[in-house]
Structure formats: structure tokens, C-alpha cells
Amino acid sequence: MPDTPSTRRAFVADVGRAATVAWLSLQLPWLASLEGCAREDALKGAPYAGLTPGETEAMEAFAAQIFPSVHGAPGAVELGAVRFVDRALGEPFFAASVPVVRAGLADLDARARALSGGGKFASLAAGEQVAIVWQIEHGDFFKAARTLLLIGTFADPSYGGNQGGAGWAMIGIDHRPSYSAPFGYYDAQASAGSPRGAA
């Protein structure tokens, strides 16, 4: 979905509605529409719909601090979590987070400027970014943005994040539609010791 004036207006309208729209209303149509948009955008590398380029940059840097890529294994950014957040913020279910996230991203850059004189959060050295995240880790932005990023990292891949289910694999989930016993170490051990098997 292109970043046109009309989608911008829709996005801003959602911000305005945040105070009045009930938290769960209209969520069901969104699930269907989001799924389609996210898939399409991932394929096309389309521009972000809600976050400005500057905000996207700051969110990606923040995401890399929250759930970093380690030893070449993908982190939140590589799994598509920022793109998920971009889409999610345009939807009523997450509308209450929009002003918090937007102000928080601006605050990251403001803190970066204060620290380095003119720099952006995304341009800071890793250690400086860490220092700023320490400063804000008990605030509303940290909570809202971290939650959104983790949803993007671990939600069903059809939402655009957790690409290929790699987020699940990273925490040890062998993702399949069904399983059979034994499930884990202890029940396997117990059934091995029982003549009647896992029952």
C-alpha cells in the first residue's frame, strides 16, 4: 500500500480516534486486511505506510537493541517486526499506542542530539544507544514499542513479521500443526522406563 495522502489521513484519523474508539472494535476486519497488505508489502519492498523514513530508522535501531541479531541469526528487524509495527499502528486495535510510539521515537532522536550534538538515535554507536535505552526502559514508549516488536517477532508469519517462522525456531519451537508423545525430555524418560509406554 503506497504512502499516499489518503492513507496518511487515515493514519492520523486513527490517532484522533484512539481516545474514543473502544479498544477492540473493528479488529476482525483488520485481521483480514492486515494479512493481505503485509504479505504484499513484504514481496514488493513497498514504502512504510505509517512511520516516516526518520521514524522507521529510529524504530529499526530500537528494535535491534530489544531483540538483536546475534552471530548472524536474524533479530527483530531481520524478521520483519518493524514492518509489522508500521502496519499495526494503522489499525484500531493498536491505535492507543500511536501517540506513545511517535513521541517516543522523537524522544530517542532528541536524546541522541543531546548526547552527540546533532546526531540521530540510529546513527549513534551501539554503546550510546544502549545508554539511551537504559534511560527510558521504564517508560510508556519502551513498553508499547517493545510489546509491538515482540508481537511482530513471534506472531503468525501471515502478519508480516516472524518471517518463515524463524522467530519460533529461535526459541526452540518445532512448529507443526500437531505432535505426538513423547513431547519433552521428562516424559520421554518416564515412558522409556515404563513397560507400557507413555500412558
Added chain:
Amino acid sequence: MIQRTFSEGETVDFVVVGTGAAGGVLARELATAGFDVVAMEQGPWQHDSDFTHDELAVERQLAMLNRAFEPVQTFRTSAAEPARVTGARGLLYRRAVGGSSVHFAANYWRFRPVDFKERSRWGPIGGTAFADWPITYEELEPYYTKVDWQIGVSGAAGPFDPPRSRPYPLPPLPNKSSGVLLERGAQALGLHAQVAPMAILSQSRHGRAACQACGHCAYYGCEFGAKSSSLVTVIPEAVATGRCEIRTDSTVHRVDTNARGRATGVVYWDREGTERRQAARAVVLAANGAETARLLLLSASPAFPDGLANSSGAVGRHIMFNGAAYTNGRFEHPLNEYKGAVASRIVHDFYDADPARGFYGGGGIDARFPSGPIAFAVDGLPPDVPAWGPGFRQALGDYYTHTVRFMSHLTSLPVPGNAVTLDPDHPDRFGRPGLCLTYQDHPDDLMTKLWFVERTKELMEAAGATHVWNQPVLPVDGGVHLLGTARMGNDPRDSVVDRYHRAHDVPNLFICDGSSFVTSGRGQPTMTIQALAFRAAEHIGRFARSHAV
């Protein structure tokens, strides 16, 4: 299956409001007994193929539950304070065919004899309407057995079980690592772990598939039809009689009564929002402890100024949710609790209340999967583990498959001020007053939770956990077990229905669901709700045949 439908002008024998754990059974039993039945359901008729494993939609957005349809509820801790709009939780239930039996965890504990006569055994408790039930375990036992065999319950007898007239129809589901560890902890402490009875098929039965251990039971609908919900058991059987219509997307908002004080039918909004009426010789409410109370209160009339069947003032009052308390633990090796049914072993050594504890309360403990990956990443790790950065990433990998929760399911006391009431300031999309919950934990309920946290901590340590952490005990502001709001009793002055679920005030109005409970039991109410429904249907049918409704 093509269902029988009734035309608008037709007066049916029974209209049943609700198609969940109780309503499904009542519809099936009354239709099977030869009566014409219309079962009214607020929500849609979904099927196995409509259900997903989508954690964002199901667990975070609660897409399966009432609040997706009716988002606003209010809460206060006493009638003296203004009600505030609640957040994500509140009074939770499913509005669709099968009701909350579709998304429940399927723990199917029977009550025990003591649950029905605990007031006599224990004595009065200040600030409560603690009372005996007007029925006994012995009277209900045949109906518990009927539930086991009718819907399909898997299990095996345990050391503390009440007497049963027939064994379980199905063997236990596989024991999980959590169950093995609960057994280990219990054995070390001289306690007794036993098989968790589950309303999930361990073997295929009556054309339904056995459990595929997909790990998505609680809050999810079963994609395989293995969970013995009303949706896949009693509802299709009711329809197959050719005498029952399940009328979906139909929101009942009033029970009509005539000048003689008898119920004449129900008034509802259809899916287009058009008001319609279904006339019936008798009305059966089985809409759950929140909706049944709301409907009675909304059905006030000059003859029933405080709400229908509410001369006692007990409608909506005494709501009980069952207390819950948790301890989490990490073990050296993977448990992979994301696979399999919710629980495979339970500990019932602390079921009875014990005066030596210094307060009233008891419960059972199970071992279960802590949460889906989103919930676990957001707030499932112990507090002393990093919440972001490389250490957080590492911890998610170290903990997710290695963590288990020992969860206590506890008594709640019936406090008269704890109530579901109408909130006209927060109407729903039809303009009908919304639900307001007034609730404050009884001190004994809080003490019970704190006491059980210590027991689960001991069990976790005895089982060999390498890291143990508790969930804080927080004040209750909602729940999924909605019990006690139209309680049974022999005395019309302090109860809403009699021992046969007939409203004291209205001879052809019957109420049977979680609202009928006099006390809360120990946390797994659905088995008892269904046993009550089988029993109620038998008596209601008997009354109808003898022209006594």
C-alpha cells in the same frame, strides 16, 4: 445436516437461551425427549475449520470472545464508587454456538461430596452468603457419569476421587513432561499426583478424531473436533433429533411475562438488528453467569420491578470466579509444554478446607503450559532476567521450552456485594445497558491464594526446578468462570431457583448454567455445569410431560 426451523408465529415447547456447556445439553436432552426446542444464540455458528492457532488474534485480541463483539464493560470494587471502563479482561466468555465450551481448557474435575455441604461442615463465614447446595453429590453422580459418556471425557481414577458409578469412557491423554515433574514433586513431599480428567478425546470416538496434541486448547477452538465442546457433541445431536433449531446471531434481551406472571417467550434482535419474538410454553436460561443475570435484570416489568425472578434480590449477586495462584519454574531439560493438552496431572491433596490454616479455602493444583510465544516474550520471563538485548534473546531461548507453571485452582466465597449489574451509562451496540462488575476479594480468598503459592513453590522446588518464580497475587477484576449469580436454594428469600432449576417466582422459567452454583467448587466448573444441565433437563421434561410447567 439440515436443521428443523420454526416459523415466527409458532409457539414452541421450550426456548433455551444459550448454546454453551449448559444450553447445548438442555437443548439436546429436551429435543431428544420429544419437545420442540428453539435454542437462541447471540453469536455465529463456527466450525472446526474456522479455528486457527493465531496467538495475536486469539490470545491478545481475544477474537474468540465476547469483548470482540461488545467491547465496553465497567468495573468498581464497591457500589459506592463510580464504575470505570475496564481494559482487556473483565467478564470473559464466548458468544457463538458452543459458548465457552469451545475455547475452554477442558479440565473436567467433578465436584466432591464436600462441595455441596460445606456450609454445614465449616459454619458461617463473615461477609458471605456461604450456604449448602439443595442437592448432594450422590444426587448429581449419575449425571456426572452421563457427561463422561455422552461427550467423551478422558481420565483415570485418583486417590481422592468421589465415588463414581462407571469408569471413564476413555483412557488418559499422554502424560506430559509437566505431569511427570508434578508427580516427582508430589512424591518427594508425600503428596499424590493423579491423572487430570479432560474433556478431550484420547481415542477417536463417535466419528470424532482423537487429540492431535497441537497445544492450542485454552482460548482456542479445536481444529480437530477432539475437544468435547457442545459445538461438536450435544449441539449436532440436538439438531439431529429434527426437533431443535439453533437460531444464531439472535440476541435475546427480554423474557416476556403475562398478567399471570408466567413467561410467554423471549424478545430478541436478529442479525439485522430487527426485533423479533419467539413464543414458548416455557423458557430456559443458560446464557452464563453474566448474561443470564443481565437478561433477568433487563426483563423487569411492573409485576417484577427488580428484574424477573428477583424477589430475593439475589440475581446478579454472589459472583464467584475461582481464585488462581501460580508458581513458574525452569528445568534443566526441555519440557516442550507448547505441545499437548493443557494439563496431564493434578494434585488434590489440598482440596478440603482446613481450619488449621486459619482461613477458609481449598483447591487443586495442575501443571501446565505457561503461554504462547508472544505472551512469553512480552512478560513471561522471570523478573531477574534481562528484558531486552542479547541477554533477553538468550533467555527466551533458554526458558521457553524449559518452563512450566504449577497452577492452583481455588475456592471463591459468595459475597453479596460482588455482583453483575446493568450499566445504562455504557450501552452496547443495541442500546442495551452494558455489564458492570462490582468485585472485591474476600480476605479468605486472598489468604487461600497466598497459601497455595507457597504449596506450588514447594512442589516446584521438590520437582527439581533450577529457577523458581511466582506470579504476584493481584486483586481480581474479572474472570472466565462466571458463577453464582442466580443461585439454587430451597428458600425463595435467598435464592433464585429451586433444586430443579425452576425460578421460585416464575413457574415456567428455568435457569441452569454457572449462575446456579451455590459455592464455587475448586476451579473447574464446566463438568458440574453440564451435570446440572443433564439433571435439570430430566426434571424439566418430567414436569412438562405432567403438565406441571
